[in-house]
Amino acid sequence: MSEVRGEVAIVGVGHTEQGEFPGVSPETLSVRAVRAALDDAGIDRSAVDGLITCKSIQGLNADVTVGPLLGISPPYSQTLDYGTCNFSLHLAVQAILSGLASTIVLCYGANARTVRFPFGAAPATLAGAAGLMHIAGPAAMALQRHKALYGTTDEQFGWIAVSEREWAARNPLAIFREPMTMDDYLAMPYMVEPLRRPDVTMLADGGVALVVTTAERAADFPHDPVYVLGIAEQSAIQGEQRPGYVMRPWLADVATRIWGTTGLKPSDIDALYIQNPTAVWVLQMLEAYGFCPEGEAGPWLAEGHTRPGGDLPLNTNGGQLSESYMWGWLHMVEAVRQLRGDAGERQVSGAEVAMYCSTQAWVKGGASILSTRT
Amino acid sequence: MSAPARPAPRRGLYDDPFWDHVDRRDLRLQKCTDDGTFRYPPGPACPTCLSLDWSWEPVSGHGSVLSWVVFHRQYFPEFPPPHVVVAGELAEGPILIADLAGELPPEMSAGTPLRIRYDAATDPDGRERTIFRWEIGPA
Numbered sequence: 001m002s003e004v005r006g007e008v009a010i011v012g013v014g015h016t017e018q019g020e021f022p023g024v025s026p027e028t029l030s031v032r033a034v035r036a037a038l039d040d041a042g043i044d045r046s047a048v049d050g051l052i053t054c055k056s057i058q059g060l061n062a063d064v065t066v067g068p069l070l071g072i073s074p075p076y077s078q079t080l081d082y083g084t085c086n087f088s089l090h091l092a093v094q095a096i097l098s099g100l101a102s103t104i105v106l107c108y109g110a111n112a113r114t115v116r117f118p119f120g121a122a123p124a125t126l127a128g129a130a131g132l133m134h135i136a137g138p139a140a141m142a143l144q145r146h147k148a149l150y151g152t153t154d155e156q157f158g159w160i161a162v163s164e165r166e167w168a169a170r171n172p173l174a175i176f177r178e179p180m181t182m183d184d185y186l187a188m189p190y191m192v193e194p195l196r197r198p199d200v201t202m203l204a205d206g207g208v209a210l211v212v213t214t215a216e217r218a219a220d221f222p223h224d225p226v227y228v229l230g231i232a233e234q235s236a237i238q239g240e241q242r243p244g245y246v247m248r249p250w251l252a253d254v255a256t257r258i259w260g261t262t263g264l265k266p267s268d269i270d271a272l273y274i275q276n277p278t279a280v281w282v283l284q285m286l287e288a289y290g291f292c293p294e295g296e297a298g299p300w301l302a303e304g305h306t307r308p309g310g311d312l313p314l315n316t317n318g319g320q321l322s323e324s325y326m327w328g329w330l331h332m333v334e335a336v337r338q339l340r341g342d343a344g345e346r347q348v349s350g351a352e353v354a355m356y357c358s359t360q361a362w363v364k365g366g367a368s369i370l371s372t373r374t
Numbered sequence: 375m376s377a378p379a380r381p382a383p384r385r386g387l388y389d390d391p392f393w394d395h396v397d398r399r400d401l402r403l404q405k406c407t408d409d410g411t412f413r414y415p416p417g418p419a420c421p422t423c424l425s426l427d428w429s430w431e432p433v434s435g436h437g438s439v440l441s442w443v444v445f446h447r448q449y450f451p452e453f454p455p456p457h458v459v460v461a462g463e464l465a466e467g468p469i470l471i472a473d474l475a476g477e478l479p480p481e482m483s484a485g486t487p488l489r490i491r492y493d494a495a496t497d498p499d500g501r502e503r504t505i506f507r508w509e510i511g512p513a
Contacts, residue, residue: 126415127471129383129505131453137443141461145441148484193444238421245440245461245469 002230002261006374008093009218009225012041012211013333018175018324020113021205026056029207030109031069037105037209042222048211050076050101054088056110057203057327058117066107076101083108083327084275084358085208086366090231092212102214108329109207117203135361136200139278140192142246146283147194149295154194156298158185160279161198161321163307168318170308170346173330175204176322199279201320208329210336215374226339229264229353229369232257237363246362251288254357254365259290262369266291269369270351271313271338272306275328275358276320285357289367313348328358332368339372377494379452380505388416391430397504399492403468405431414468435490437462437508440469442482460508462488475507487512 014036016029030053038045051074053063063077076095080088088106095101110117132138146152162182168174180198188196211221218225234253244250259265266289274282283297291312292300306314317323317334324330335354337343357367383393388404392414395402403412406420407427419426445457458474475491489511492504 125384125471127459129381130459130471130473131381131445131450131457132443132459132471133449137445137459140443141441141459144443145484148441190444190446193446239415 004093004097004231005229005262006227007215008096008212008228009215010210010228010336010370011213011218011221011223011225012037012043013209013336014038014040015173015208015326015330015333016206018173018204018206018326021111022114024111024114024205026058026060026109026111026207027065027069028109029111029205030061030066030107030209031207033109033207033209034070034105034107037107037211040223041211043103043211045070045072048072048103048105049074050092050095050104052078052080052088052092052095052104052106054080054083054085054106054108054327054329056108057083057112058110058115061107061109074101076104082360082364084360084366085210085327085329085332086275086356086358086368087233087360087364089210089212089228089332089368090233090366093228093231096212096214102217104212105209106212107207107209108327110327111205112203112325113205135277136192136195138246138362139200139280140195142248142284143194143280145245145247150298152283152298154186155182156302157194157199157279157283158182159301159304159306160276160282161185161196163301164315164319164322165198166308167316167346168322170344171318171323174318174323175202176318195278195280198321201277201325204324204326206324206326208326208333210332223340224372226336226370226372227374229371229374230258230262231366231368232261233364233366235364248284248288248359248362248365251285251359251365254367255289258355258367258369264353264369268353269312269355271316271335271348271354273315273331273335273354273356274319275331275356276315277325279321281359282314282319289357308346316343316346316348331356331358335370339370377496377502379498380495381450381452382497382499388418392416393503395430396492396506399504400432401435401490401506402430402432403466404428412464412466412468414470433464433466436511437464437470437488437490439482439484439486439488441484442474442478444478460488462508470508472506472508475509479510482510486510
């Protein structure tokens with residue numbers, strides 16, 4: 001069994017409002033989130049001996065620019081290019097288990113909305129030269145192939161966006177809360193066929209932070225600790241010519257590792273979080289992690305498992321489609337809130353085990369399983 | 375009427391020979407001298423055997439559909455909607471992404487046969503060049 005299990009706990013979460021905040025830098029949003037996370041953890045910054053920042057999508061928010069604003073020089077500091085919070089949490093677990101640090105703040109901040117960051121820019125590749133821009137382009141390729149291979153329908157796939165909107169209506173932080181029925185969804189025009197606008201995230205400004213510490217110290221914090229039961233990763237840095245192309249079959253390798261290292265199985269998960277700059281990521285990861293058989297995510301979604309009241313609550317914050325972009329960081333915050341029992345009208349009754357699955361687009365996958373118990 | 379404008383592709387040490395061949399309507403890929411594997415994108419090492427020896431060899435220009443998308447919004451001035459982009463797998467193995475010449479056939483599916491065609495185009499700096507596109511075609 002994993003040497004990670006129960007050794008590290010999340011004891012603080014914090015975030016800013018989400019939206020468009022002109023005149024506020026990514027680092028400022030990080031600092032606001034860190035302040036909120038420290039308050040939540042009931043500690044002063046002097047108790048922090050590690051800082052791991054995540055570069056914003058714009059490439060800002062390095063530890064050396066956040067450090068001066070926080071007024072700290074902790075023994076351990078690091079900056080990750082990889083987003084989604086999963087990889088940051090994994091690094092924090094490694095740093096804590098190796099003794100490099102004991103109480104680490106993780107943070108992300110971006111003002112990509114205000115600066116109109118060109119998320120949809122064409123890369124300088126063959127794909128870019130053909131107008132296939134990030135990220136909707138290749139995601140639509142993946143969905144079209146899924147449809148071609150397995151017969152997935154627009155309505156089946158649409159349940160990802162519709163279900164997340166239903167959850168978002170219960171989340172005061174969510175940017176998109178107005179109701180969206182399946183009829184509303186299907187009536188919207190294609191953007192990059194077969195994707196519609198609600199299938200793709202919208203960039204926002206904001207910040208998110210976590211406080212992570214040893215299980216030993218975790219009992220001293222005001223909130224019940226949320227323990228890390230296991231972590232797993234799989235890179236795909238070999239590049240775009242891998243077998244499977246945009247289908248990302250290597251995601252199944254992360255699944256094998258996370259189930260193997262924790263001894264858990266999909267039916268043990270009370271609340272599931274899947275990073276989703278596009279709804280296609282959810283489609284792929286539901287299958288890769290074994291929540292439904294390969295090729296059957298469409299009919300499975302249409303059965304309503306992921307909706308409020310369903311047996312596998314998914315992205316109960318509204319996900320990146322309805323809550324906010326934040327490179328997936330708010331999924332981790334929501335998982336913690338659910339496990340603490342602090343999720344208000346979207347609370348999943350009796351949630352004890354949560355899982356967060358994410359990817360760095362085409363080059364890396366990661367998963368974490370969190371729990372109220374060790 | 376001048377040839378339609380197209381975004382400039384990435385150029386560089388390994389990409390230049392690829393586009394220089396395309397300009398001559400002669401699609402070639404790097405072929406590993408040691409194990410015979412064709413590769414794309416261009417680079418210094420064979421991903422299969424790590425050999426550093428290669429030559430630029432012609433490929434068939436035939437392939438089959440992996441997937442495709444249709445842009446219904448205009449993101450780039452060069453590509454007015456509806457703009458169809460196809461990921462095609464060359465008979466030699468590598469995946470080439472290019473737009474589709476002609477209408478999207480209703481029976482389009484994974485495995486639909488493709489072939490490469492060439493057209494005149496203009497770079498953003500006004501330079502005339504050749505582009506390649508996929509078209510539906512018998513193998």
